[in-house]
Amino acid sequence: MRRIIFFLALIFFSGSLSGWTQLPQQTRTIRVGVYENAPKIYTAEDGTVSGFWPDLIRYIATEEGWEINWVHGTWEEGLERLETNEIDIMPDTGWTEERSQKFAFSNETILISWTRLYVPRDSDITSILDLEGKTIAGLTGSFNLNGPEGIKDLTAKFGIHSTFVEMTSYTQIFEALENNEVDAGITNKDFGNLNEGNYAVVRTPIIFQPARIQFAFTKDAPLTPYLLETIDAHMKTLKEDRGSVYYQALDEYLGEKASGAVVEVIPEWTKNLLMIGGGAIVFLLALAGTSRIQVRRSTKELRASLQKREELEFIVNRSQVIVFLWRVAEGWPVEYVSESVRQLGYEPEDFTEGRISYVGIIHPDDLPWVEREVAAYTARGENEFRQEYRILTKSGEIRWTDNATRIRRDKNRVITHYQGTVTDITVRKQAEDEIRRHSAALATLLQSSQALASTLDMGNVLQASVDSVVALTELKSAAVYLLNGEILHLWATTPPLSPQFPDEWRNAQLADHPHLRETIDTGLPVFLPDTATADLTPVERAVSDLYDLRSILYLPLLAGTEALGILIATSTGEPRALSETEIALCRTLANLSVLSIENVQLFEASQHHVVQLERSAEELAALNVLGQDVSATLSLDEVVSASMKGVLNASHPDLAYFFLRDGDRLIKKMIAPEEAVIRLGEFPEHRIGECLCGSAVTKKRALYSKDLYQDMRCTWNECKEAGAHSFAALPLLSDNEVIGVIGLASDEERDFETQAEFLETLTNTVSVSLRNALLYEEIRQYATDLEQRVAERTAELNERVAESETLTRAMIALTEDLQNAVKKAESADQLKSAFLAIMSHELRTPLNSIIGFTGILLQGLVGSLNAEQAKQLGMVQDSARHLLNLINDILDISKIEAGQVEVRFEPFDIRAAIHKTVERIKPLATKKELSLSIEIAPQVGEIISDQRRVEQIIINLLSNAVKFTDQGEVRIESFYEDKMLVIRVADTGIGIRSEDVEKLFEPFKQIDTGITREHDGTGLGLSICRHLLELLGGKIWVESEYQKGSVFSFSLPVERTPDDN
Amino acid sequence: MTTKILVIEDNEKNIYLLTFILEKHGYLVLQARDGERGITLAYEHKPDLILLDIQLPGMDGYAIARKLRENGDLGQIPIVAVTSYAMTGDRERILNAGCSGYIEKPIDPETFIAEIETYLPLSQRRT
Structure with a gap:
């Protein structure tokens, strides 16, 4: 047959060659390596390069306008050519680290493949370990032979020594196997799947080296980046489209459904059928090469089935899932079961050959309901159902399983089979149980801790602990003991004690019981798993027998490292180890008990403190009341009775005395309570140094006696006769002198000294008040004496008083006269002010018209006016202005004298003020053809003063200067001198005679009446200036030379000083 | 636009004098001889400046100034007291009553216009 294929291939090949034409300029020719690896890539009978890869490459070539030049050779030749750039692409290349150094790979993975080991028929090789000493054939240059995780690598790792034979194609390998030339051979899964049926070869379960199969390119060739990018781009797009040529090729050549893995159980019984089918195809091919189309389709179907079956088996056999196919018959006979059934210890054949029935492995407790349910599902016409039940392994172990079953029916709805998967869920079940148990334990524990926390009674706490132990564990009884010295006392048990319970075990001596001793001493639990074999003391034995105990746990109750007691937990029945959970729970409960015990102890301690605090509070309250009572009075009797009341309230003695000291005697002042007075009868007077009270005086400190009968210091018998047993003698000290004693007696034996601090505070308080009361008594006595003397003197004084009254009346009359005079003076002053105001206002009104x-x-x-009219009107105007000045000056001077002038200090620019005033005077100076000059030192600027008044002074001086100067100049200067601002106005006028200078600043003191008249002065200006400057904190002075000129200067503080006002 | 000045003054000679000077310098003068009339005119005409005597029959100048200042519309009009009160404290009382300024009588015709114009915006001055 292969010859025919070869012949056909030759014909086709030559045909194809004749069809080639000259390539156009823009067409690329891509050289692609071809080797024989059907169905992935191979040369078909007609010589066409076929298979999965060629389909892909042709598609891309058409898209890109490439011409493909197929370069035939072996796999190894292909790789060599690729390395030397004799070809551009080598398809079907598995990616390895080593190859990636030599070649460039497409980024997109095209196929996933793995390698399988095949053996000749009748070979006994089933595992990799059977390859020891065997000859194995592999493809030259393939990485499943030489590469990492390849067969050589794999056998080496297992320490297997095999011989390797290299062949140039997978077909050769299968031929060699068929002819028993080698013991084993390896091919990739795709070749194997397609061809295993055509050769006398058997597949083994040995598969390895799963790999990504990609396009490979020459590294660093100029065309490579382009090819890589183009092919990757196409592959990406092709893989996204389920209907693309990629998926079609997968389907056609490799039987891989585009829709992905459809998991379907392929039962064992179909295997034989397939084998027969495979044989039939070989037969058909040999006979009828003509019906190729039909053959090809059948081949494809078979390939697909085989592929699926293999993959499924691969998955199933490695998983925990066991696949079953049951027939519908009594006992559910198994037709097929997957290899994975071995995990239960059974062989698949055990079931398929009927040695074991399936129902026989279902747990007898579960079988009835499982059968019931299956019957019910079947009857209801369900197609699927799920059950969780227990089955037994071959060794008798119980496993929980999850069984998902499908009911298979034929087209008449008649059930043919049950098909299902059985999954071991024991671990999950255990975990669920564990969780359930823990949750229950936690809930109970929470309740227990709440119960423990809610009580502060030791007995209740411990009862709650032992109750919890039994409630939380499967233990039967528990007891708790608390340690007191060397004895453990039983506090609580559950269940309640039997009447036969030995007393010796209620209060157990550590010394007598080694187990108890060990638990307490080491602080570690002691566990006796089986009382039958344990070394027990007779008492332990008796208790154990009484309750039929089997295991005993002694658990120490530890507070830090100190053992407070022991928790005993016991079980009955079979001897057994306690589970970790049980021990942990007991420990937790022991810890909780310890906490609660400590809480109770703390509570009891705090209760004690509360009692003490309450007593202190009572004492303090008594002291407070006493302090208030005794301070509120200076009466001796009241001090004494308040003191006694305080003592009775705070100390509750049966009898209390109050003695006052009088020299060397103690005088009884009070006995309390009242009924005690009767009881005591006549009470003799003490002397200091006698008995306890007298001794307290000499020793100047409190004396306490718990037992008067035994006390040598108690020399008087009165107290004892009155029933006193204990006594306190408290001296009342003032200035280190004892001024009294308080005695307290108790009929019962009592230690008053425990209250010493309070009692001494009390006596101190009493002492102070007593001292005051005594002093007051003294003073009162003294006062009484005085009263007498005062009365005598009063009469004498009365006479004198009469005399002085006369005198006083005269004085009053005189004072009234004076006051009247002052009033008159004041109203005269007011009249003057009012007069001035009115005069000022009334004079101004007509002047307004005249001047205006x-x-x-x-x-x-x-x-227009003629010259004479203007001259005369000017005279009127001058006179009116003179009159106005006069009014203003009079007003000013009278205001000054009345102290009504107020100055207001504000910052202002004195430089500007000088210029402003000069501007106002300028017309006058110009009229008299006088030069008017200003010289101000550069640093002169802002000062704080009263601008209006300062300007008034400057104008006054400037107008005087102009007035009294007929020729020459008037000059104003300003500068700082001794931190004062000085303003100087100099003129070249008539000057002043030295004898007149002193009179210059007096009001209305005219220097020369003639001159005054001539010069229109009011004679008030300089006086006003002087007064104003006094108010402003400055002064004015003059230097003058008669007939030569004058210099008037005044100074001002630059800043306002605090005494300016 | 004419600048209106309201003069509140009871003395005939003074009102004549002020009116004469102001009109000579191009101002429109409104005359009031007592406070009530003055306030009425102020409301009606919204003058640009008010010259106010303090000693008046009936309502005095302080009361008039306070009254005018109470009104929002008239609050911004400058009020200049023209008075012969020159005693201590008069000046302070006048300013406290709401007057913008104070000119002591007798007025000086040479400087009077310059003084009142300092209370007017430039656009309303006539000299």
Whole structure:
């Protein structure tokens, strides 16, 4: 047959050659390596390069406009050519690390493949270990032979020594196997799947080296990046489309359904059928080469089935899932079962050959309901159902399984088979049980801890602990003991004690019981698994027999490292080890018990503290009340009775005395409570140093006696006769002197000293008040004496008083006169102010008209004036202005004298103020043809003063200077001197005689009446300036030379100082 | 636009004097001889400036200034007191009552216009 194929191939090949034409310029010719590896790539009978890869390559070539040049050769030749760039692409190349160094690979994986070991028929090789000393054939250059995880690598790893024969094609390998030339041979799965039926070869379960099969390219060839990118791009697109040429080729050549893995059980019985079918195809091919189409389709179907079956077996045999096919008959006879049934210890044949029935391995407890359910599902016409039940392994172990069953029916709905998977879920079941048990334990534990926390009674706590032990575990009884010295006392048991329970075991001596001793000493649990064999003390034995105990756990109750007691937990029946969970629970409960015990102990300790605190509070309250009572009074009797009340309230003695000291005697002041007075009868007076109370005086400290009968210090018998047993003698000390004693007696034996601190605080309080009361008594006595003397003196004084009254009346009259005078003076001053205000206002009103209309006329607003009219009107205006100045000056001076002038300090620029005033004076100076100059030092700027007043002063000085100067100049200067601002106005005027300088600043003191009249002065200006400067914190002075000129200067503080006002 | 100045003054000579000067300088003068009339005119005409005497019959100048300042519309009009009150504290009382400024009588016709114009925006000045 192969000859025919070869012949046909030759014809086809030559035919194809004759069809070639000259390639167009833009057409690329891609050289692709071809080797014989049907169905992936091979040369068909007609010589066409066929298979999965050629289909893919042809598709891409058509898309890209390539011409393909198929270069035939062996696999090894192909790889060599690729390395030397004699070809561009080698398809069907498995990726390995080693090859990736030599070749470039497409990124897209095209196929997944693996290698299988085949053997000749009748070979006994079934596992890799059987290859020892055998000859194995492999493909030259293939990585399943030489590559990593290849057969050579694999056998070496198992320490197997085999001989390897290299062949140039997989067909040769199968031929060699058929002829028994080699013991084993390896091919890839695709070749094997297709060809195994055509040769006398048998597949083994040995498969290895799963690999990604890709396109390979010459490394570093100029065309490679283009090819790689183009092919990858196409492959990516092809793989996304289920209907693409890629999936078609997979389906056609490799029997791989495009829809992916459809898991379907291929039962064993079909195997024989397939084998027969395979044989039939060989026969048909040999006979009828003509019906190729039909053969090809059948081949494809068979290939697909084989592929599926193999893959499924591969999966099933390695999983925990066991596949069963049951016939519908009594006992569910098994027709097929997967190899994985071995995990249960059975051979598949055990079932298929009827040695074991399936129902026989179902747990007898589960079988009835399993059968019931199957019957029910079947009757209901269900197609599928699931059950979880137990089955028995060959060794008798119980396994939980999950059984998913499909009911197979024929087209008449008649059931033919049950088909199903059985999965071992024992581990899951165990985990579920574990979780359920833990959850239950946790819930109970929570309840227990709440129960333990909710009680503060030791007995309840411990009862709760032992109850919990029994509730939480499968243990039957529990007991808890607390250690007291060397004895363990039984506190709680569950169930309740039997009347026969030995007393010796209620209070167990550590010394007598080694197990108890060991538990306490080591702080570790002691476990006796079986009482029958354990070394028990007679008492332990008695208890064990009484309750039929089998295992005993002694668990220490540990607080830190200290053992507080022991928890005993026991079980009955079969001897057994305690589970870790049980021990852990017992430990937790032991810990909880310890916590609770500690809580109870803490609670009891805190209760004790509360009692003490309550007592302290009572004492403090008594002290407080006492302190208030005794401080509130200076009466001796009240101090004494308050003290006694305080003592009775806080210390509750049966009898209390209060003595006052009087020299060397103790005077009884009070006995309390009242009934005690009767009881005590006559009570003699003490002397200091006698008995306890007297001794307390000499020793200056409190004396306590618990038992008066035994106390040598108690020399008087009165107290004892009154029933006293214990006594406290508390001295009342003031300035280190005892001023009294409080005695307390108790009929019962009592230690007053435990209250010492309180009692001494109390006596200190009492002492202070007692001292005060005694002093008050003294003072009162003294006061009484004084009263007498005061009365005598009063009469004497009364006479004197009469005299002084007369005198006082005279004084009052005089004062009234003075006050009237002051009032008159004040109203005169007010009158003056009012007069001035009115005068000022009333004079101004007419002046407003005079000055206003004169001004209008002189301005020419009404019409032009002739020279004489203007001159006369000017005179009116001057006079009016003079009058106004006079009014203003008088007003100013009177305000100053009345102290009504207020100055307001604000920062302002003195430089600007000087310029402003000069501008106002300029017209006057210009009129007199005087030069007016300013010189201000550069640093002069802002000062803090009263701008209006300062300007008033400058104008005053400037107008004076202009007024009294007929020729020459007026000059104003300003500079700083001694931190003061100085403003100086100098003129070249008439000057002042030195004898007149002093009078200059007096009001209305005219220097020369003639001059004054001539110069229109009011004579008030300089006086006003001086007063204003006093208010502003400055001063004014003058330097002058008669007939030469004057210099008026004034100084101002630059900043306001605190005493400026 | 004419700049309107309201003069509130009871003295005939003074009102004549002020009116004369102001009109000579191109201002429109509204005259009021007492506070009530003055306030009415202020409301009606919204003058650009108010010259206010303090000593008036009936309502005095302080009360008038306060009244004018209470009204939002008139609140912005400058009010300049023209008064012969020159005693201590008069000035402060006048400014506290809401006046913008203070000119002491007697007025000086030479400087009067310049003084009142400092209270007017440039656009409304006439000199």
